[in-house]
Amino acid sequence: xxxxxxxxxxxxxxxxxxxxxxxxxxxxxxxxxxxxxxxxxxxxxxxxxxxxxxxxxxxxxxxxxxxxxxxxxxxxxxxxxxxxxxxxxxxxxxxxxxxxxxxxxxxxxxxxxxxxxxxxxxxxxxxxxxxxxxxxxxxxxxxxxxxxxxxxxxxxxxxxxxxxxxxxxxxxxxxxxxxxxxxxxxxxxxxxxxxxxxxxxxxxxxxxxxxxxxxxxxxxxxxxxxxxxxxxxxxxxxxxxxxxxxx
Amino acid sequence: xxxxxxxxxxxxxxxxxxxxxxxxxxxxxxxxxxxxxxxxxxxxxxxxxxxxxxxxxxxxxxxxxxxxxxxxxxxxxxxxxxxxxxxxxxxxxxxxxxxxxxxxxxxxxxxxxxxxxxxxxxxxxxxxxxxxxxxxxxxxxxxxxxxxxxxxxxxxxxxxxxxxxxxxxxxxxxxxxxxxxxxxxxxxxxxxxxxxxxxxxxxxxxxxxxxxxxxxxxxxxxxxxxxxxxxxxxxxxxxxxxxxxxxxxxxxxxxxxxxx
Numbered sequence: 001x002x003x004x005x006x007x008x009x010x011x012x013x014x015x016x017x018x019x020x021x022x023x024x025x026x027x028x029x030x031x032x033x034x035x036x037x038x039x040x041x042x043x044x045x046x047x048x049x050x051x052x053x054x055x056x057x058x059x060x061x062x063x064x065x066x067x068x069x070x071x072x073x074x075x076x077x078x079x080x081x082x083x084x085x086x087x088x089x090x091x092x093x094x095x096x097x098x099x100x101x102x103x104x105x106x107x108x109x110x111x112x113x114x115x116x117x118x119x120x121x122x123x124x125x126x127x128x129x130x131x132x133x134x135x136x137x138x139x140x141x142x143x144x145x146x147x148x149x150x151x152x153x154x155x156x157x158x159x160x161x162x163x164x165x166x167x168x169x170x171x172x173x174x175x176x177x178x179x180x181x182x183x184x185x186x187x188x189x190x191x192x193x194x195x196x197x198x199x200x201x202x203x204x205x206x207x208x209x210x211x212x213x214x215x216x217x218x219x220x221x222x223x224x225x226x227x228x229x230x231x232x233x234x235x236x237x238x239x240x241x242x243x244x245x246x247x
Numbered sequence: 248x249x250x251x252x253x254x255x256x257x258x259x260x261x262x263x264x265x266x267x268x269x270x271x272x273x274x275x276x277x278x279x280x281x282x283x284x285x286x287x288x289x290x291x292x293x294x295x296x297x298x299x300x301x302x303x304x305x306x307x308x309x310x311x312x313x314x315x316x317x318x319x320x321x322x323x324x325x326x327x328x329x330x331x332x333x334x335x336x337x338x339x340x341x342x343x344x345x346x347x348x349x350x351x352x353x354x355x356x357x358x359x360x361x362x363x364x365x366x367x368x369x370x371x372x373x374x375x376x377x378x379x380x381x382x383x384x385x386x387x388x389x390x391x392x393x394x395x396x397x398x399x400x401x402x403x404x405x406x407x408x409x410x411x412x413x414x415x416x417x418x419x420x421x422x423x424x425x426x427x428x429x430x431x432x433x434x435x436x437x438x439x440x441x442x443x444x445x446x447x448x449x450x451x452x453x454x455x456x457x458x459x460x461x462x463x464x465x466x467x468x469x470x471x472x473x474x475x476x477x478x479x480x481x482x483x484x485x486x487x488x489x490x491x492x493x494x495x496x497x498x499x500x501x502x503x504x505x506x507x
Contacts, residue, residue: 077363100360168369171360172353203265208345212273215346216439218368218447235441242270 009036011087013045015057016097019106029095030054042082042096043071046108059108066225069160072099073108079162081225082108099165101174112161116180123177123204125184130195143192154187154233156226163220163230175209179220179230182211186233189240198244201237206244211237276342277436279335284429286332291461295468301402301475302489308400325397333390340383347376367451368438371431378428385421402487403479410476411483415469422465430458 010033018027032049043061050057062068064083071082074097075090087094102110119125163179170176185201188194205211214234221231254260293311297304311328312320348354361369393400399408409415434454437443443450479485 074363077365166364166366168357168360168364168372171356172348199264202270206265206267207269210269212269214439215372216368216435217366217372218438219364219366222366222368231438231447232441235439238273239440242274244270 009088009092010034011036011045011090012093013042013049014093014095015107016095017057017107018104019058020104021106036087040087042073042075042080042085042087042090042094045087046082046096057108058106060110067158069112069158069225072112072160072162072165072225073097074099074165079160079165079223081160081162084225099161101164101170102161110161112159115161115164116159119178119181120184123181123185125181125188127188127191128194128196130193141193147190147192151187151190154183154190154228157183157228158226160225162223162225166219166223168217168219169213169215173209173213176213177205177210179224179234181205182214182234182237183228183230186237189237198240202241202244205237206241211241214238272342272345276339276345277439279339279342280432281436283332283335283339284433286335287425287429288461291464291468295464297402297405297471297475298467301487304402304405305487305489311400312397320398322397322400325400326394329390329394329397333387333394336382336386336390340379343379347380368435372435374427375431375435378424378431381420381424382428385417385424388417389421402475403482403485404487406472406476406479407483408476409469409472411480415473418469422462422469426458426461426465430454430461 012031012033014029014031016027017030019025032053034045034048034053037044043064046057046059050059059073059082060070061083062070066081066084069081072079073082074080074095075082075085076095077097079099096108098104098108099110099112102112102115105111157180159180161180163183164170167176167178170178182205185205188196189198189201207213211234216231216234218231220234221229224230260266293307294304296307309315309320311325312322313324314320348357357373361373399405409418431454434450437445437450438447445453
């Protein structure tokens with residue numbers, strides 16, 4: 001190892017800062033320079049800045065492992081999870097901004113929870129059990145491992161908001177359901193315990209703010225940190241909903 | 248009837264179920280787009296027959312006028328097809344308008360979004376909007392001309408239009424707008440409905456390959472018409488008649504009439 005490979009890179013994070021709670025706050029860009037460390041993620045870099053340079057910097061995190069979905073932000077114009085982004089994969093000059101579309105709390109922190117809850121209530125993304133009252137004394141019905149796997153694959157969504165922030169349709173039309181919602185509908189559609197049929201799902205997503213509003217810009221699919229098959233799921237729902245009407 | 252009007256105005260509905268119309272409109276938008284794109288490819292091959300010789304294009308043009316079926320040319324048959332295409336175009340444009348940015352704010356948002364994202368499929372959509380907007384005017388103008396003067400399709404008539412009537416810049420712009428719009432549209436349609444079940448990389452290569460092919464074919468064709476038009480400028484208005492038809496002296500439709 002020579003000295004050159006050991007030399008640490010200096011990186012600069014330019015962060016969009018604003019506090020909407022403060023009437024005097026104006027959106028501005030602030031630059032922070034720091035030394036890159038081995039295996040440094042954006043999440044670590046932001047903590048470093050908050051600890052040593054600017055305690056007022058706001059950003060969210062919980063799990064630090066890509067499971068909670070709290071630390072999504074725009075990294076050089078694209079939504080990503082800060083905890084899953086290594087600084088070595090970024091250029092020396094990187095710009096960070098809060099996710100668009102969601103209500104801004106301050107700096108890089110946005111309220112995805114409120115929107116996700118609204119989406120969930122609108123699309124009724126919970127199990128509508130076939131039986132109104134669960135019989136706890138009876139053994140649960142069996143489910144094939146393949147089906148359980150398929151449901152689980154869609155259940156991996158962490159509601160980080162990256163798909164909605166990347167969606168051009170959602171940016172233009174605030175009432176658009178967004179890929180996260182379609183993913184959830186696809187998940188409950190698979191579930192044999194859910195009593196809803198396609199006609200019931202049509203009531204939830206069968207219009208221009210639902211699946212027919214999707215313009216297939218496909219950015220949702222490309223930025224999903226959990227690599228969910230959003231493109232194929234939305235195409236599948238579109239076919240089911242469109243030909244339901246033709247029938 | 249008034250009840251229905253008042254209900255619609257208030258945004259309410261007596262139906263317990265959601266309307267099926269959004270589904271039908273979505274299918275219709277895709278369907279009309281698919282038909283138009285396929286028509287454009289066929290159209291390009293017919294027009295490009297000039298590259299094989301004046302007589303080939305003359306034959307193709309007379310074929311669509313029914314000359315080989317009825318022994319006489321009926322240009323209104325072409326008008327009929329043009330009318331059908333115009334109807335498809337109007338339907339497609341009306342339905343596609345729903346997806347256009349509806350305000351300056353929306354336009355600004357999607358522009359900034361596409362610029363920041365640097366995401367090919369998002370940027371391609373903006374190109375689709377821009378070329379679609381151009382086609383409102385260019386395709387309409389072209390269809391009007393073909394509808395009203397269907398008899399002016401032929402080796403000399405078309406070349407005179409391109410060169411002596413000075414329409415080559417119009418056709419050049421139309422060519423790029425159509426090929427980009429159709430290519431991107433077909434690709435998006437395939438991704439939207441999930442068929443054919445090929446990877447995005449494969450479909451995108453296919454899309455660019457086809458777009459490039461039709462652009463090159465279109466440019467060569469336009470160049471051929473410009474060359475013929477330039478050489479024919481002194482005889483502007485004269486119609487082409489193949490040598491064997493002239494020699495046989497048979498009635499081959501209005502081309503001789505026009506030349507007389």
